[in-house]
Amino acid sequence: xxxxxxxxxxxxxxxxxxxxxxxxxxxxxxxxxxxxxxxxxxxxxxxxxxxxxxxxxxxxxxxxxxxxxxxxxxxxxxxxxxxxxxxxxxxxxxxxxxxxxxxxxxxxxxxxxxxxxxxxxxxxxxxxxxxxxxxxxxxxxxxxxxxxxxxxxxxxxxxxxxxxxxxxxxxxxxxxxxxxxxxxxxxxxxxxxxxxxxxxxxxxxxxxxxxxxxxxxxxx
Amino acid sequence: xxxxxxxxxxxxxxxxxxxxxxxxxxxxxxxxxxxxxxxxxxxxxxxxxxxxxxxxxxxxxxxxxxxxxxxxxxxxxxxxxxxxxxxxxxxxxxxxxxxxxxxxxxxxxxxxxxxxxxxxxxxxxxxxxxxxxxxxxxxxxxxxxxxxxxxxxxxxxxxxxxxxxxxxxxxxxxxxxxxxxxxxxxxxxxxxxxxxxxxxxxxxxxxxxxxxxxxxxxxxxxxxxxxxxxxxxxxxxxxxxxxxxxxxxxxxxxxxxxxxxxxxxxxxxxxxxxxxxxxxxxxxxxxxxxxxxxxxxxxxxxxxxxxxxxxxxxxxxxxxxxxxxxxxxxxxxxxxxxxxxxxxxxxxxxxxxxxxxxxxxxxxxxxxxxxxxxxxxxxxxxxxxxxxxxxxxxxxxxxxxxxxxxxxxxxxxxxxxxxxxxxxxxxxxxxxxxxxxxxxxxxxxxxxxxxxxxxxxxxxxxxxxxxxxxxxxxxxxxxxxxxxxxxxxxxxxxxxxxxxxxxxxxxxxxxxxxxxxxxxxxxxxxxxxxxxxxxxxxxxxxxxxxxxxxxxxxxxxxxxxxxxxxxxxxxxxxxxxxxxxxxxxxxxxxxxxxxxxxx
Numbered sequence: 138x139x140x141x142x143x144x145x146x147x148x149x150x151x152x153x154x155x156x157x158x159x160x161x162x163x164x165x166x167x168x169x170x171x172x173x174x175x176x177x178x179x180x181x182x183x184x185x186x187x188x189x190x191x192x193x194x195x196x197x198x199x200x201x202x203x204x205x206x207x208x209x210x211x212x213x214x215x216x217x218x219x220x221x222x223x224x225x226x227x228x229x230x231x232x233x234x235x236x237x238x239x240x241x242x243x244x245x246x247x248x249x250x251x252x253x254x255x256x257x258x259x260x261x262x263x264x265x266x267x268x269x270x271x272x273x274x275x276x277x278x279x280x281x282x283x284x285x286x287x288x289x290x291x292x293x294x295x296x297x298x299x300x301x302x303x304x305x306x307x308x309x310x311x312x313x314x315x316x317x318x319x320x321x322x323x324x325x326x327x328x329x330x331x332x333x334x335x336x337x338x339x340x341x342x343x344x345x346x347x348x349x350x351x352x353x354x355x356x357x
Numbered sequence: 358x359x360x361x362x363x364x365x366x367x368x369x370x371x372x373x374x375x376x377x378x379x380x381x382x383x384x385x386x387x388x389x390x391x392x393x394x395x396x397x398x399x400x401x402x403x404x405x406x407x408x409x410x411x412x413x414x415x416x417x418x419x420x421x422x423x424x425x426x427x428x429x430x431x432x433x434x435x436x437x438x439x440x441x442x443x444x445x446x447x448x449x450x451x452x453x454x455x456x457x458x459x460x461x462x463x464x465x466x467x468x469x470x471x472x473x474x475x476x477x478x479x480x481x482x483x484x485x486x487x488x489x490x491x492x493x494x495x496x497x498x499x500x501x502x503x504x505x506x507x508x509x510x511x512x513x514x515x516x517x518x519x520x521x522x523x524x525x526x527x528x529x530x531x532x533x534x535x536x537x538x539x540x541x542x543x544x545x546x547x548x549x550x551x552x553x554x555x556x557x558x559x560x561x562x563x564x565x566x567x568x569x570x571x572x573x574x575x576x577x578x579x580x581x582x583x584x585x586x587x588x589x590x591x592x593x594x595x596x597x598x599x600x601x602x603x604x605x606x607x608x609x610x611x612x613x614x615x616x617x618x619x620x621x622x623x624x625x626x627x628x629x630x631x632x633x634x635x636x637x638x639x640x641x642x643x644x645x646x647x648x649x650x651x652x653x654x655x656x657x658x659x660x661x662x663x664x665x666x667x668x669x670x671x672x673x674x675x676x677x678x679x680x681x682x683x684x685x686x687x688x689x690x691x692x693x694x695x696x697x698x699x700x701x702x703x704x705x706x707x708x709x710x711x712x713x714x715x716x717x718x719x720x721x722x723x724x725x726x727x728x729x730x731x732x733x734x735x736x737x738x739x740x741x742x743x744x745x746x747x748x749x750x751x752x753x754x755x756x757x758x759x760x761x762x763x764x765x766x767x768x769x770x771x772x773x774x775x776x777x778x779x780x781x782x783x784x785x786x787x788x789x790x791x792x793x794x795x796x797x798x799x800x801x802x803x804x805x806x807x808x809x810x811x812x813x814x815x816x817x818x819x820x821x822x823x824x825x826x827x828x829x830x831x832x833x834x835x836x837x838x839x840x841x842x843x844x845x846x847x848x849x850x851x852x853x854x855x856x857x858x859x860x861x862x863x864x865x866x867x868x869x870x871x872x873x874x875x876x877x878x879x880x881x882x883x884x885x886x887x888x889x890x891x892x893x894x895x896x897x898x899x900x901x902x903x904x905x906x907x908x909x910x911x912x913x914x915x916x917x918x919x920x921x922x923x924x925x926x927x928x929x930x931x932x933x934x935x936x937x938x939x940x941x942x943x944x945x946x947x948x949x950x951x952x953x954x955x956x
Binding site for chain 1: 602
């Protein structure tokens with residue numbers, strides 16, 4: 138019996154696999170490789186498997202974490218390779234190890250956000266964007282779990298932003314709160330659309346790059 | 358965009374090939390959404406069969422949901438295959454799997470999305486060759502002008518033969534017409550363009566005349582020996598939830614029951630079983646390969662598999678060890694099935710579903726549904742005593758010979774099920790849910806009822822109202838659909854070739870996924886019929902004469918016309934026909950395997 142954590146990449150086609158579908162996919166991957174998932178002991182046993190911080194559909198990530206419990210007493214070595222032979226395209230396991238830290242220690246995430254402009258980046262875009270996110274309050278409307286619209290101020294959840302510019306796009310390296318509450322980095326794009334309609338990008342691409350604890354040490 | 362994972366491929370076990378080693382590219386199209394198409398066992402079988410051929414790459418393609426279609430049209434993205442993302446318009450063969458008439462408009466829309474000309478005559482070259490198979494092709498006349506070739510019956514042997522012929526045609530630089538003429542000589546291959554259809558003044562078919570050496574009758578192809586037939590042990594595991602998200606273990610083909618309304622029951626004859634040893638092996642291997650935790654033992658009537666108990670005995674320990682659920686669909690309401698189900702049922706006891714189809718014994722006899730009310734009630738008592746508290750009952754309204762007494766009989770059956778619960782429920786505090794659903798009977802080709810009219814919508818609604826009035830028990834919920842889809846299904850399933858104009862018109866008016874209520878529009882269909890000068894009621898609501906040339910008279914499914922007519926007559930006499938295992942009734946299908954069926 139062991140509690141394991143799998144670090145994996147989710148990109149390309151796989152970025153369109155939803156959270157629930159991803160759980161289902163992993164439930165099938167482990168038995169294929171001979172690992173027996175532990176099941177809850179209730180009347181309706183279900184496999185003990187969870188994703189530490191679900192990734193919104195359409196975003197890619199280099200650092201997804203999946204926690205799961207297996208019947209065998211193993212330390213996770215060899216699991217990443219085993220898993221990789223049975224994953225859909227766009228998913229790739231990097232490492233597997235025994236869980237050392239609880240998921241609640243996860244505090245921040247770093248993501249790159251790319252704002253694409255098909256007709257070139259508008260003049261003065263970066264300055265306007267910097268100004269927007271230096272305000273005390275930027276309200277963004279978002280749907281709650283109960284499908285109601287609510288307004289949230291995203292500024293307190295942003296720890297750091299680094300701006301840069303490339304051909305036809307503005308890039309932001311954002312460090313934001315991961316949970317309790319966490320900020321979906323795509324909301325930065327939403328905020329731009331709402332507050333600076335002239336700078337609304339044609340496409341917003343988000344990639345999760347790293348996870349950190351409260352002391353900004355890498356969370357594994 | 359809803360469920361984008363449907364459009365990106367990349368699933369476990371999807372077949373990728375190196376294009377430098379591929380000479381024939383096939384787009385295997387399912388004219389419905391990904392979730393429906395990927396749930397189709399036939400599609401999984403033929404995907405494997407074709408990809409096992411060297412130099413052939415078979416890729417999948419499904420009809421996009423409306424939101425995706427809109428984006429594709431806006432961005433001018435042609436319909437693409439899920440493995441390579443290449444547009445299917447440039448493939449060698451575009452093959453459709455069609456199980457349902459209401460998918461006809463989706464076929465046209467997929468060709469349109471692929472930028473492929475709709476009509477076969479507008480496609481002069483060998484590429485792309487548009488072919489179609491599946492049960493709806495037993496009467497493919499309404500789409501005859503759009504497809505080059507229809508494949509009748511089971512494709513395991515036939516599809517590779519046709520692909521080899523296609524390769525030969527390309528090597529030897531045949532014209533498309535040469536290929537079609539040679540293809541028409543293969544067993545089970547129907548080339549609609551090689552038949553002239555003429556009509557009487559009253560609109561009925563006068564004659565169906567073959568030309569250029571095509572056979573007068575086209576007999577469906579079948580797999581002779583199920584133990585030698587390909588089974589997809591290694592099959593695609595979708596990364597998003599589909600309708601049948603489990604292993605489908607096919608126990609046997611055909612059905613011994615002979616329900617007179619059931620097209621599948623006739624066209625899948627003769628009965629051919631897979632051996633228990635092989636099934637057990639396939640079960641283990643597919644669980645291990647796929648990682649699925651649910652398996653369904655599928656067939657038209659699963660409890661008729663001879664060694665079902667032994668098979669379950671063999672699978673049970675393995676299933677328990679792997680946390681695998683075994684499910685048995687299409688069980689009969691009898692003691693044997695109930696005992697088996699109780700044994701396999703793990704965890705929550707949800708509802709049970711039975712399909713008595715008709716409300717009185719007289720009508721059940723007429724349709725040859727060999728189920729008595731006693732059997733049904735006994736099964737219900739047993740289920741309630743075992744802790745179940747929900748039963749669903751399915752019926753059809755408008756079956757041939759149905760009277761008001763039969764309609765009211767449905768309410769009586771529901772009331773008796775209610776009494777059965779009172780008598781035998783172990784915990785009455787939980788209450789009971791009895792759901793009665795009625796659908797509108799659609800007569801199908803190649804059945805004993807192929808000559809019968811469908812009742813009109815007014816009459817259907819009158820019978821629904823009558824039943825609703827009689828259904829006065831509070832615990833019984835009555836569901837019915839004011840479903841104009843069933844009317845159009847009746848029109849299409851027995852349509853003739855003149856209807857191609859209607860299909861083209863309804864496509865131009867925007868018909869797409871018409872099997873879905875979200876997209877179906879009766880007005881659109883009626884307008885199209887009107888434009889083409891055809892009357893849909895002629896197809897749906899007319900009694901056909903014995904001896905009338907039917908639009909599918911040249912299609913031979915193995916069951917003789919004489920047998921179907923005999924069954925038709927017995928229905929009107931209210932006489933049942935015993936199941937094939939009790940006594941062979943000489944339907945003719947055993948001639949296809951040259952031995953007794955059900956061996």
